[in-house]
Amino acid sequence: METKSRANVYAGSAQTKVLKIAVMPFKASTELIGSSVSDMVVTELLRTRKYSLVERGQMARVMSEAELALAGLSETKAVEVAKLMGAEAVVIGTVDEYGTQAKGGDTYAVVGLSIRLIDCSNGRIIWSADLGKVADDEDTPLTQHAREVVHELISGLFQNLREQALKMPPSPPDGVSVSEMGLREATVSWNRPSAEYKCRIERSVAETGPFAEIGTVPAGSGSYHDKAGLKDGAVYYYRVRFINTAEVMGDPSSVIETMTAPPPEAPENVTVSAPSSRCVELRWSAPKSDGITDYRVERQVAGSESWKSVGNPADLFFRDGGFKGCDVADSTVYRYRVSAVNRVGAVGASSEPVEVKTFPPPAAVAGFTAPSREIRCVPLSWKANEESDVIGYEIECDDGGGAFKSLEEVEGRGETVFLHGDDDPGDLLDEHTYRYRIRAFNSVGSFSAWTEAKAVTKPAPLVPADVKATSDLPGRIRVTWKKNPEPDIVEYRVEARSWVGMFWSKVGVTSECTIEQSGLKPAEARTYRVMAVGPKNHQSFWSAEISGTARPLPQPPTGLVAQKESDGGYRVTFAPPRDGMTGYKIYRKKFVGRDFIAESKQPAFVLSADVVGADGIDVVVTALDECGLESEPSAKLAVK
Numbered sequence: 001m002e003t004k005s006r007a008n009v010y011a012g013s014a015q016t017k018v019l020k021i022a023v024m025p026f027k028a029s030t031e032l033i034g035s036s037v038s039d040m041v042v043t044e045l046l047r048t049r050k051y052s053l054v055e056r057g058q059m060a061r062v063m064s065e066a067e068l069a070l071a072g073l074s075e076t077k078a079v080e081v082a083k084l085m086g087a088e089a090v091v092i093g094t095v096d097e098y099g100t101q102a103k104g105g106d107t108y109a110v111v112g113l114s115i116r117l118i119d120c121s122n123g124r125i126i127w128s129a130d131l132g133k134v135a136d137d138e139d140t141p142l143t144q145h146a147r148e149v150v151h152e153l154i155s156g157l158f159q160n161l162r163e164q165a166l167k168m169p170p171s172p173p174d175g176v177s178v179s180e181m182g183l184r185e186a187t188v189s190w191n192r193p194s195a196e197y198k199c200r201i202e203r204s205v206a207e208t209g210p211f212a213e214i215g216t217v218p219a220g221s222g223s224y225h226d227k228a229g230l231k232d233g234a235v236y237y238y239r240v241r242f243i244n245t246a247e248v249m250g251d252p253s254s255v256i257e258t259m260t261a262p263p264p265e266a267p268e269n270v271t272v273s274a275p276s277s278r279c280v281e282l283r284w285s286a287p288k289s290d291g292i293t294d295y296r297v298e299r300q301v302a303g304s305e306s307w308k309s310v311g312n313p314a315d316l317f318f319r320d321g322g323f324k325g326c327d328v329a330d331s332t333v334y335r336y337r338v339s340a341v342n343r344v345g346a347v348g349a350s351s352e353p354v355e356v357k358t359f360p361p362p363a364a365v366a367g368f369t370a371p372s373r374e375i376r377c378v379p380l381s382w383k384a385n386e387e388s389d390v391i392g393y394e395i396e397c398d399d400g401g402g403a404f405k406s407l408e409e410v411e412g413r414g415e416t417v418f419l420h421g422d423d424d425p426g427d428l429l430d431e432h433t434y435r436y437r438i439r440a441f442n443s444v445g446s447f448s449a450w451t452e453a454k455a456v457t458k459p460a461p462l463v464p465a466d467v468k469a470t471s472d473l474p475g476r477i478r479v480t481w482k483k484n485p486e487p488d489i490v491e492y493r494v495e496a497r498s499w500v501g502m503f504w505s506k507v508g509v510t511s512e513c514t515i516e517q518s519g520l521k522p523a524e525a526r527t528y529r530v531m532a533v534g535p536k537n538h539q540s541f542w543s544a545e546i547s548g549t550a551r552p553l554p555q556p557p558t559g560l561v562a563q564k565e566s567d568g569g570y571r572v573t574f575a576p577p578r579d580g581m582t583g584y585k586i587y588r589k590k591f592v593g594r595d596f597i598a599e600s601k602q603p604a605f606v607l608s609a610d611v612v613g614a615d616g617i618d619v620v621v622t623a624l625d626e627c628g629l630e631s632e633p634s635a636k637l638a639v640k
Contacts, residue, residue: 005156007131011164017171018126019194021045021117022054022087024078028095037095040147041115044154045091050161050194054085075118083120091117097132098146109135109145113153129157170197170242170250173219178238178258183291184344185227186258188238192222197242200249201226204237207255211239232346233262264289264340264348267316272336272354277389278329278444279322280356284338286316291342302333302355312341321358324445330361362390362440362448370436370455375538376428377421378455382438384416389442396450398435407436425536431459461486461532461540469528469548474627476518477526477548483513484532484540491533496526499547504529522629523552553632554625557584557603560637568609570639574621576603577631581623589618589636607639616640 023042028034045051062084075092082090097112112132116125131153135145175191188201197219202211203226217224219242230236236259239252265287272282282297294314298307311318320336321328328334334357337350367383380395392411395418396404408418420436421428428434434457437450466482479494494507494515507528508515517526527547532540555577562570572586583601587594597619598605611617617640620633 001155001159001162003152003155005131005152005159006133007129007153007156009157009160010125010128011161012124012126017194018089018117018119019052020054020087021051021089021091022059022082022085023091024059024081024093026093026095026113026115028098033095033098036143037098037111037113037146037150038091038093040150041091041093041154044150048154048158050158054082054087058085076123079118079120079123087120089117089119089126091115096130098142100142101134103134106138108138109140109142111142111146111149113149115153127157127161129153129160131156166244166246166248168244169248170195170244172251173199173240173242173253176238176240176253176256178256180258181261182227182230182258183261183342184230184232184346185225186230186236186238186260187223187225188240188256189223190219190240190253193219193242195242195244196220197244199224200241200243202239202241202252205235207237207257211237211252216243227344230260232260235259261290261342263346264292264342266349266351267295267338267340268351270336270338270351270354272356274356274358276322276444277359277361277442277446278326280320280328280334280336280358282318282320282336282338282354284316284351287340287348289340289342289348291344292340293343294341296339296341296347298337298339298350300335300337300353302335307337322444324443326444328358330358330446333357359446361446362387362442364449365393365438365440365451368436368438368451368453370434370453372456373458374455375425375458375534375536376430377419377424377426378428378434378436378457379424380418380420380436380438380453382416382451384414385440385448387440387442388413389444390440391443393438393440394447395436395438400433404435404437425538428457430457432457458538461489461534461538463540464492464530464532464543467528467530467543467546469526469546471549472551473516474522474551474629475520476516477520477528477550478514478516479507479528479530479546479548480514481530481543486532486534488534489532490535493531493533493539494528495531495542496528499525499527520550522550525549551627551629553629554578554581554623556631556634557621557623558634560619560621560634562607562637562639565606570607570612571604572607572619572621572637572639573604574634577623580626582626582628583624585622585624585630587620587622587633589620589633594620594633612639 023038026034026038078090078092093115095113097110100107101110114130116128119126133149173190177189179187198216199219200213201215201224203214204211215224237255237257239255241249241252243249267284267287269285274280294312297311297318299310300307310320335353335355337353339350340348365382369381370378390413394409395407397407398404410418435454437452439450440448462484464481468480470478491509491511493509495504496507497504507517527545529542529545531542557574559575562572564570585599586597586605588597618636618638620636622633623631
């Protein structure tokens with residue numbers, strides 16, 4: 001393409017598809033020159049890559065068999081020989097000049113050559129070219145100059161043919177075919193051309209068009225895969241055109257018809273079963289359609305009109321539900337249908353619907369009991385559910401508010417007891433009504449119907465009645481009460497506090513109906529309360545508070561008088577504080593403290609002159625009551 005050529009070239013206007021050619025020895029002044037120059041032409045033609053050439057050895061064998069000489073063949077005979085060699089065209093030529101020429105006193109090489117390509121099928125000249133040229137340098141050898149002339153001649157021919165080819169539209173492609181029954185796809189194929197064409201692919205939904213371009217690919221690829229917007233089971237028409245490098249487009253090929261594959265057929269032998277709670281299983285046989293990748297499973301509640309897609313399994317099996325939180329319901333009639341889906345997403349016809357009824361919920365809990373008169377607790381019990389998929393029980397309670405609330409979730413089918421109240425005795429209210437209900441649940445969250453029971457807790461023991469406290473016992477207080485009518489009272493608890501105290505302290509526990517608190521000071525007061533306690537520390541409320549006092553000291557004697565006796569002693573008399581005094585004690589009053597002098601049963605006593613002495617003494621008297629309590633000392637009496 002880069003060689004400047006002055007060759008005289010003729011190219012026929014009709015396009016040919018000649019590929020295999022034979023190059024005959026050229027006519028020349030000598031056979032050697034003709035053969036040598038023809039070999040140079042062979043080399044240059046091979047460089048164009050437009051033709052394949054018959055080998056010289058093959059040519060020699062054919063000529064020998066035909067008893068012909070390679071040199072000097074006429075045009076007609078050359079065509080016949082080329083046919084025998086399987087060539088589509090033959091190149092013949094004449095070396096007009098091959099020698100030297102004097103010029104300006106120097107000698108220059110000169111070569112003249114004419115060649116032409118003849119179509120063996122009709123004898124027409126496909127192209128013809130000639131060139132004569134004197135060497136530019138007197139030192140250029142003749143053979144080298146011959147090669148330069150041949151190269152310039154073939155270059156001019158090649159450039160002329162290429163330019164002509166670019167101006168002429170390509171011939172219609174041949175060998176066009178299209179695949180059948182593709183899954184929304186079709187592959188258009190054609191015979192690869194020798195030229196570097198592009199191939200335009202056109203498609204229509206009618207044989208007569210209109211046709212629209214759907215793609216362009218290198219013609220050497222030989223095929224085009226069409227999957228742009230094709231529908232299932234539809235007829236399409238294709239044709240192709242070649243476009244050369246000058247963007248000249250040739251006539252279209254013949255129209256080829258094809259049809260895409262229809263959607264998949266419906267699955268066969270669909271069966272359905274309900275193997276467990278809220279679970280449905282389907283099985284089916286694959287249809288005979290190609291390219292199936294998965295299936296669409298749809299579900300309908302019997303009696304309704306709408307279908308819901310519930311799965312896209314790749315296998316011939318599908319499980320609907322069977323897990324906690326699934327939307328498959330208990331005791332419900334469902335209808336199912338299955339469709340096949342191929343790799344392009346085409347959904348086939350649905351199978352005939354099949355019908356199944358799901359399992360009912362678990363059976364209601366049996367033997368549910370809630371015994372009454374338990375101490376601040378309710379021990380619930382029931383029979384174990386016999387269904388193997390039951391995994392536990394849900395218990396709710398109405399504690400008087402009018403509404404059930406969640407109480408406990410018992411795990412395990414074999415667990416059949418629950419203690420409401422946390423312990424025995426528990427923390428429930430005494431003599432209170434509790435309503436309960438229980439239901440079983442299985443592994444997929446299906447619940448049985450509720451079973452109800454009611455219980456009333458045992459009343460608290462009665463508050464001890466007729467509680468009394470004494471006020472006449474020395475150093476102690478006795479508390480008494482009436483025995484409770486309940487036969488199961490275990491003990492009574494007694495607490496006390498002082499009049500000035502804020503906190504209660506334990507006095508004691510007894511099974512009797514009396515208790516004493518000792519170690520009290522005279523006139524010391526206490527407030528008491530009593531509680532009855534039944535089995536398991538079942539306590540009543542505290543009784544009403546009652547007060548008691550330890551016996552107070554007697555009052556001291558008053559009105560002490562001393563009368564002097566004849567013997568020099570003194571008789572002291574006084575008034576008793578009250579009746580019933582059992583005795584009196586006489587003390588000498590000192591500055592600090594006192595000393596005992598004597599004791600008397602009567603409210604009088606005699607002090608001898610020795611006791612009184614010359615200076616006299618001060619005396620005080622105390623009274624003793626029937627309990628042995630001694631009063632405070634009386635006022636001081638001076639005796640002298």
